[in-house]
Amino acid sequence: MNRKITRISATTVLFFLFFLSCSVTKLVPLNDTDLRTELKQHISTLASDAFEGRETGSPGEEKAYNYIIRQFKKFKLRPAGTENFLQAFPFPAGAKSGSGTQLIVNMSSFEYDKDFYPLPLSANGIITGYVAKVGYGIYDPKLSQDDYRGKTNLVKKIFVMESGTPDGNNPHGKFGDWTDLRKKVDLAAERGATAVIFINSDTASGDPKADWKIKTTPCSVPVIFAEGKAAELLRDSIVTNCTVGVEMEKIEKTGHNVIAYLDNKVPFTVIIGAHYDHLGWGGEGSLYRGAPAIHNGADDNASGTAALIELARYVKATGMKQFNYLFIAFSGEEEGLLGSNYFAKHPTMDLSKVSYMINMDMVGRLKPDEKTLIINGTGTSPRWKSLMDSVSVDSIKIKETDSGVGPSDHTSFYLQNIPVLHFFSGTHSDYHKPGDDED
Numbered sequence: 001m002n003r004k005i006t007r008i009s010a011t012t013v014l015f016f017l018f019f020l021s022c023s024v025t026k027l028v029p030l031n032d033t034d035l036r037t038e039l040k041q042h043i044s045t046l047a048s049d050a051f052e053g054r055e056t057g058s059p060g061e062e063k064a065y066n067y068i069i070r071q072f073k074k075f076k077l078r079p080a081g082t083e084n085f086l087q088a089f090p091f092p093a094g095a096k097s098g099s100g101t102q103l104i105v106n107m108s109s110f111e112y113d114k115d116f117y118p119l120p121l122s123a124n125g126i127i128t129g130y131v132a133k134v135g136y137g138i139y140d141p142k143l144s145q146d147d148y149r150g151k152t153n154l155v156k157k158i159f160v161m162e163s164g165t166p167d168g169n170n171p172h173g174k175f176g177d178w179t180d181l182r183k184k185v186d187l188a189a190e191r192g193a194t195a196v197i198f199i200n201s202d203t204a205s206g207d208p209k210a211d212w213k214i215k216t217t218p219c220s221v222p223v224i225f226a227e228g229k230a231a232e233l234l235r236d237s238i239v240t241n242c243t244v245g246v247e248m249e250k251i252e253k254t255g256h257n258v259i260a261y262l263d264n265k266v267p268f269t270v271i272i273g274a275h276y277d278h279l280g281w282g283g284e285g286s287l288y289r290g291a292p293a294i295h296n297g298a299d300d301n302a303s304g305t306a307a308l309i310e311l312a313r314y315v316k317a318t319g320m321k322q323f324n325y326l327f328i329a330f331s332g333e334e335e336g337l338l339g340s341n342y343f344a345k346h347p348t349m350d351l352s353k354v355s356y357m358i359n360m361d362m363v364g365r366l367k368p369d370e371k372t373l374i375i376n377g378t379g380t381s382p383r384w385k386s387l388m389d390s391v392s393v394d395s396i397k398i399k400e401t402d403s404g405v406g407p408s409d410h411t412s413f414y415l416q417n418i419p420v421l422h423f424f425s426g427t428h429s430d431y432h433k434p435g436d437d438e439d
């Protein structure tokens with residue numbers, strides 16, 4: 001046999017094998033059985049204990065985003081994050097106190113977190129000085145309230161004031177504006193305060209919260225809240241000396257959105273999104289009271305993430321060309337829509353080219369007896385209602401609400417004037433509890 005011919009036939013075979021492998025890996029739409037298998041696979045993986053509840057900024061989040069990226073890669077979607085498929089975003093995750101955090105009144109030293117705590121609007125610093133008691137700390141001539149009347153020599157003093165107002169702590173009351181502690185602290189600093197100590201003598205109204213997970217810019221002076229014995233001493237005794245120290249270090253963590261793009265080279269883009277993060281081992285968002293337990297979040301929101309992945313496959317495999325499609329798996333939703341809010345403010349594409357956004361959050365537990373799917377946001381575009389009326393899927397009933405603002409990621413897009421729809425199969429007794437499992 002001729003060597004040359006042998007070589008040609010080898011090349012032909014290789015070419016044939018290459019061609020065959022291409023046709024084998026070509027993405028095809030799934031039949032219902034395979035689709036169900038895939039959806040189940042995504043949910044059982046994302047909602048497995050190995051992912052530890054996918055808390056934003058945790059190793060479980062990393063496992064989850066790597067899983068989602070693998071799927072997007074399989075579908076040959078284009079990465080559209082800032083680092084490949086990922087878009088990292090910083091978020092405040094609390095604060096830790098240093099040894100400088102202190103309260104000493106008349107030589108008595110008080111305990112951080114038991115007798116007093118710094119407020120998130122506080123500056124860091126250690127101040128020693130005389131105390132000035134300034135009532136509610138309000139100066140409002142229109143309301144005939146001046147807690148500073150007759151008070152002289154205020155400069156360089158530590159101001160002690162009530163956290164509430166003369167009519168309680170009602171933000172809608174006459175003194176509503178003064179329920180904002182920042183307003184009181186700014187006024188105090190203007191009048192010469194070097195630090196502010198809030199106390200609360202009104203048992204009917206709550207104490208100020210120290211939520212360090214909310215982003216705030218600090219005021220110019222240290223601010224603490226004193227309670228119990230410390231508060232009594234500050235309110236009822238003659239204070240001869242006082243030291244207020246705040247040394248709080250804010251903890252910042254990083255969350256990650258996963259973003260993939262299908263570019264059909266047409267003018268407009270549709271965003272399809274679902275959050276993949278959940279509550280980790282519990283924490284503030286949990287409705288479960290007990291020893292720490294993994295919150296797997298199968299319905300919230302491994303279900304929406306699985307739907308997102310399979311919609312990405314479907315759109316790519318069926319060659320839908322009417323729009324470009326941006327698929328986003330958000331993180332930080334449970335911490336307050338952090339990932340979607342970050343994307344909406346730092347978009348990786350021109351948002352003026354976005355026709356609408358679809359959000360799927362908790363789409364895994366359609367109640368069999370009711371079979372009602374809730375679709376929120378049908379008032380956000382004049383086109384939605386007639387479209388909804390024309391769609392029918394099996395015997396699923398649809399319950400619509402107009403508002404584009406709700407406790408999920410579509411809100412971040414609606415606030416950018418983008419029409420939105422949020423698909424939701426309803427809440428249940430496992431919501432935000434360890435029982436939200438795959439089964």
Ligand SMILES: [Zn+2]
Pocket residue numbers: 300334432
């Ligand atoms: Zn949730």
